[in-house]
Amino acid sequence: SQTIHQWPATLVQPVGSPLSLECTVEGTSNPNLYWYRQAAGRGLQLLFYSVGIGQISSEVPQNLSASRPQDRQFILSSKKLLLSDSGFYLCAWSEGLTGYVGQPQHFGDGTRLSIL
Amino acid sequence: QQQVKQSPQSLIVQKGGISIINCAYENTAFDYFPWYQQFPGKGPALLIAIRPDVSEKKEGRFTISFNKSAKQFSLHIMDSQPGDSATYFCAASTQQFSGNTGKLIFGQGTTLQVKP
Numbered sequence: 001s002q003t004i005h006q007w008p009a010t011l012v013q014p015v016g017s018p019l020s021l022e023c024t025v026e027g028t029s030n031p032n033l034y035w036y037r038q039a040a041g042r043g044l045q046l047l048f049y050s051v052g053i054g055q056i057s058s059e060v061p062q063n064l065s066a067s068r069p070q071d072r073q074f075i076l077s078s079k080k081l082l083l084s085d086s087g088f089y090l091c092a093w094s095e096g097l098t099g100y101v102g103q104p105q106h107f108g109d110g111t112r113l114s115i116l
Numbered sequence: 117q118q119q120v121k122q123s124p125q126s127l128i129v130q131k132g133g134i135s136i137i138n139c140a141y142e143n144t145a146f147d148y149f150p151w152y153q154q155f156p157g158k159g160p161a162l163l164i165a166i167r168p169d170v171s172e173k174k175e176g177r178f179t180i181s182f183n184k185s186a187k188q189f190s191l192h193i194m195d196s197q198p199g200d201s202a203t204y205f206c207a208a209s210t211q212q213f214s215g216n217t218g219k220l221i222f223g224q225g226t227t228l229q230v231k232p
Contacts, residue, residue: 006159042224042225043205043222043223043224043225044160044205044220044222046219046220049219059219090159090160092159103148103150103165103209103220104148104150104162104165105162105220106162107152107159107160107161108159109157109158109159110157110158110159112157
């Protein structure tokens with residue numbers, strides 16, 4: 001069966017510090033991968049998605065970036081964190097096949113990021 | 117045209133009662149409508165999903181009703197239990213993922229509290 005792992009579960013970082021959040025998926029090949037942010041009491045905002053290694057699409061202009069160095073690894077990064085980057089970051093995956101994929105999306109348990 | 121509007125924002129139901137959450141969409145190209153359940157500190161988990169070729173789908177105590185002409189769909193939780201207390205998100209998308217299509221558009225969420 002497929003599983004998705006995110007770490008760390010919680011993170012407290014000072015303003016201006018760098019960020020690296022990692023997500024890995026097991027039990028599937030060529031998945032589509034997604035990064036979402038969920039602000040407190042709000043819905044989910046899609047930040048990035050990837051249909052393959054090295055292929056990243058950005059949905060929202062921000063000081064975050066994403067990378068996919070391996071088929072089942074997705075990384076969310078920042079060079080200098082802002083206070084507004086605080087939130088709950090969720091990674092998700094869905095089946096992918098040569099750029100075409102059907103739903104559904106399956107989510108990890110997220111990283112709670114607090115910026116001080 | 118990409119919005120999904122969800123109501124109510126919060127809901128309190130007595131144990132054994134029926135919980136009803138409603139969503140409305142605008143984009144007639146949407147053909148996949150999932151509901152996710154999220155507990156505090158966890159990622160959203162797929163609860164049930166429907167495609168527009170059926171008007172209703174039932175899984176245990178959870179039922180999705182779909183009205184294509186009104187562009188509305190709803191989640192009904194029968195015999196609601198305290199363990200159902202969570203935040204529920206509706207979403208809409210196209211089944212295929214290619215470029216700008218296939219992304220999940222989420223509602224803002226409904227916080228359900230089931231009182232014992």
